[in-house]
């Protein structure tokens with residue numbers, strides 16, 4: 001049997017290699033470290049965690065908790081090793097990073113069907129390939145990918161604005177309208193500000209704590225669009241003449257044009273999530289939580305994703321990727337991990353696993369794996385590979401991506417419980433239909449929810 005070439009032994013590549021090998025498929029795992037090192041990695045080990053040591057919440061009623069259950073059910077090796085390397089971290093799964101990476105390295109390298117090749121991949125080989133070279137993929141490889149997909153489909157910088165849960169926006173304060181009444185009204189929600197609110201918001205925005213960029217990111221930031229706080233720093237009215245301009249908008253409650261308007265744009269067709277237009281930002285997550293809640297209508301908003309600006313190579317997944325993570329125009333090449341346009345350690349593991357199962361299914365002539373869109377992972381893949389998704393920025397799992405419930409459930413906690421229960425049921429049903437890919441044991445690993453932890457908890461936010 002021809003080996004599958006996997007480029008990159010990071011989180012996605014290591015998981016993918018293992019999943020193929022345990023199904024009897026030989027793998028050629030190409031990793032450039034230590035021969036060649038990227039700007040963020042510091043060790044020679046596989047699956048190095050380049051920043052935080054946290055795999056986020058284990059709460060059964062959070063999207064990341066649910067994703068962990070799904071990965072357990074799908075038989076993830078790396079999540080299992082993460083659990084065995086855990087250090088105390090409250091309701092988060094955090095690991096001893098050296099133990100985690102060394103265990104992954106030993107386990108993957110020791111498999112007789114995995115041939116580890118230490119060299120930099122500079123071209124895309126023939127045959128089945130999984131490209132999992134991460135957000136800092138080396139330059140020759142990104143050139144090869146650009147040639148294959150077109151330069152307009154590869155981005156090198158992630159400048160994402162925060163996204164809020166639609167159900168947590170105060171609809172008594174915001175009003176639906178498009179500028180000059182163009183387009184569908186509810187595509188935009190408008191947060192009206194009077195002069196006083198605007199000026200106190202700007203004062204907090206320019207003074208808030210920012211993330212310190214790494215040296216290799218400064219040049220990219222300079223070339224990307226400006227963060228909102230930098231625009232605000234150029235003058236009190238700079239945002240009012242830019243992203244927050246009120247022209248073409250009338251507040252139906254006052255019949256007047258507000259002093260400034262923060263626009264929220266629908267993030268998906270179901271309008272379950274909205275992004276803050278023009279608010280790409282470098283503020284810390286804590287500062288975003290505090291400052292963006294000063295925006296009228298967002299006082300109690302749940303942030304499904306915070307804004308980020310950092311170096312990040314990723315493809316325009318909605319245009320390029322099929323739901324099995326293969327390139328639509330080159331079906332034997334699959335993209336996994338951060339490069340596929342998903343964000344986060346767990347998501348990288350998950351897409352590595354899916355890409356491997358995709359190769360296996362294709363080689364065996366089985367139906368492609370397509371997880372229900374109600375599940376954490378299925379909803380992420382559905383969103384990322386939906387050609388209707390425009391202006392794509394990398395995404396992590398969150399409940400803003402799942403379809404609305406059949407009946408409206410009041411209260412965030414109750415709603416998230418309902419999403420989780422529905423996902424579990426749909427996943428179990430789906431796995432029953434895929435005995436060709438999964439054993440019955442997989443289904444039994446979908447655990448019932450643990451007792452929710454006591455005390456206040458915000459969902460969808462990073463604990464990393």
Ligand SMILES: Cc1cc2nc3c(=O)[nH]c(=O)nc-3n(C[C@H](O)[C@H](O)[C@H](O)COP(=O)(O)OP(=O)(O)OC[C@H]3O[C@@H](n4cnc5c(N)ncnc54)[C@H](O)[C@@H]3O)c2cc1C
Pocket residue numbers: 007008009010011012013030031032033038040041047048050051052053119120121122132133134135136137138141311312336337338339343344345346348464
């Ligand atoms: C600076 C930084 C900080 C981050 N912090 C966090 C965080 O705290 N929490 C979080 O959840 N996510 C974080 N992320 C996102 C994080 O990168 C991903 O979540 C995760 O590491 C991606 O996994 P991956 O397998 O796609 O890539 P990686 O884990 O980066 O693995 C890619 C592998 O490919 C290798 N490689 C690259 N090019 C080649 C080539 N041409 N030939 C052969 N091998 C190659 C690399 O050496 C590497 O081993 C961060 C990203 C960056 C850049």
